[in-house]
Amino acid sequence: MCFWSQVWCEADFLFLKEKLGSVYPHSHYFKSGFIGSGLAVFSRHRIHDAFLYRYSLNGYPYMVQHGDWFGGKAVGKIVLGITGLTVHVFVTHLHAEYCRERDSYLPHRVVQAWELLQFIRHTSAGADVVIMGGDLNMHPDDLGTRLLRSYTGLKDCFTETDSFDGCEGGNTHISENPFTNSDELVPFGGGVRIDYILFKGSEQVDVSCESLSTTKGPVPGHPFSYSDHEALTAEFLFTPNKKKHQRSEREVDCFPDNLPDLVNTVNEARTEVKVGLHCAEHMRHTTARTGIMGLVLLVLELAIAAVPIFALGDDQPFPKASFYLLGALCFAILLFTSLLYIFYSMEVKSLQGAEDQMRLALGSLQERLKESPKGLSSVHSETVQLKS
């Protein structure tokens, strides 16, 4: 099976489909957004079903130079039947990180990670095997990666396999890649690991990662790479679990040892979402104030224009060009601020929605934690105070 998370137009998908068709006869391209979603899956096994979840937050449309918003980023799911096993395969691509020190997209990426894990948790109860691949744009110890791994119980191929062949540290975004601006990778020793293959088995099947490898920069004999990130290849072994027993949701969704850590991680994510919410509300207020200013200016201009017409007659000619230019400017301000106000309101709603879900999840996790008192002491609660 073959995941792609950066196929940005259907023509590229069709080209790949033709080239890969002999080895991977089955494929699915997920369509979303203006130019995306970029997600494609090629498979040796028949694809029975496909479903797409579009992330509620994905950057800002006016950040055209970044362009993530136009990609309509999402998580795609396909269902395969492999030797009688139901295998759920997820492919995704999260919002890029443009500046690690002042990452204004962090709350969006955390909400995306939350929606990704919620989608995987809610849709994979019937799966024997779950495999997730994609460009998460997060380092292995970043909040979103920890949240995803600990809440879904998905294991990381890089840390699980005994046989790894590839770039140092499993890095997939490296300075040797010709598409990479190597300066930005200097603080990280020339490379970061931001692409992952995660997996988990079930009560029915044990899954282990037999090997993992990455490409290492340019294609041998050529000056170019196939992509700006290195490709990952993993081999899995499915072993039927002899101790089969009745599956229930509780069992599928259990967190044997990491419950206290998970509570802390969800708390941390909630804090990040609250910070994002504060920023989004601030931006909405600023937009509303600017819009009101535009409206006042427009009304003022109309009043000034009305004076010579209705009160002083035509003796004092009004400078028409300036009048129209100022009117157009006010109108443009009103239009842009209205659109932005709608956008920021939707952003606020999505952040509030994610925070509500996190609060609910924390309640359930803490209740479960009370039932297993061993880990209570290691949970610390965080309180955030935001003043605007």
Added chain:
Amino acid sequence: MCFWSQVWCEADFLFLKEKLGSVYPHSHYFKSGFIGSGLAVFSRHRIHDAFLYRYSLNGYPYMVQHGDWFGGKAVGKIVLGITGLTVHVFVTHLHAEYCRERDSYLPHRVVQAWELLQFIRHTSAGADVVIMGGDLNMHPDDLGTRLLRSYTGLKDCFTETDSFDGCEGGNTHISENPFTNSDELVPFGGGVRIDYILFKGSEQVDVSCESLSTTKGPVPGHPFSYSDHEALTAEFLFTPNKKKHQRSEREVDCFPDNLPDLVNTVNEARTEVKVGLHCAEHMRHTTARTGIMGLVLLVLELAIAAVPIFALGDDQPFPKASFYLLGALCFAILLFTSLLYIFYSMEVKSLQGAEDQMRLALGSLQERLKESPKGLSSVHSETVQLKS
């Protein structure tokens, strides 16, 4: 438990929470869109988890008088534990129908129904009981309702119960309701059934609907109703299934008798989505042409303006006011068409994505149909030719 699908602001939710708190201590309000999502659930039982799926299509932002786009319509899911059973509860509200004869929103509503059934199918594999309530804005025999019922296996309380008390035919949108424009209901005999409670059990539990009732217009003793639709109340009986056996996805997702009908219904939905796709592509082309026209006009205007400045000098004064007005008009055309082009491209992508999923589903269903040859003869295939 209590579903609401038209709670349009958080203040209303908090008011209801306070009023209903003594009977339904647990609640969740789903936030989405600019003013929505309108979805709220109140429950006697603890809510363990909540998840929201926003529909990819939901009308047009410029149809402000209809306003559905601003509601950010979605399907919300909550997970309850009732006497040891895992109960998945879904609440939704689909796009309204404003004109049944020329329903331009039909493809959007069909895609919403498709996404709703996909969400329910994919997320309810671990459920012992599934209950769905909401305003589907579709009549009982409409394409979307048939598709939802037949693909998910959900049963309709109105047709399943032996004890019904309410408006004739189970109608929920009736002319007796003070908020209703009764003229629009004349062709339907004064009322339609567009709100539903659907349910299904599992291998673990048999579920039956013991009773269903609706309110009947205004609140007794008052001139007003609580809502523009009549409220539905259902009582369920959960009976543990003694013939418990291992659950697999195939079993959860089986369609015992209606496979040929289901194939026909998915074909019908695919046809409707193709019609919508044709319209969306046509609108995108029209928008692009208008945008190019605006651009040409702007370039032409700039060229005309340049002539007296650079070639003929200041002897022929250019009418400044007209120049600025025309420039502003061209700029406005370019701006609006650019925004619309992005919107229509996203609509096209969503329609194509839904159609791809339907094609994939049809392949799987037809394969399953081949395995049970009894129904092959009753399947008819539809081919659509669209010429622009």
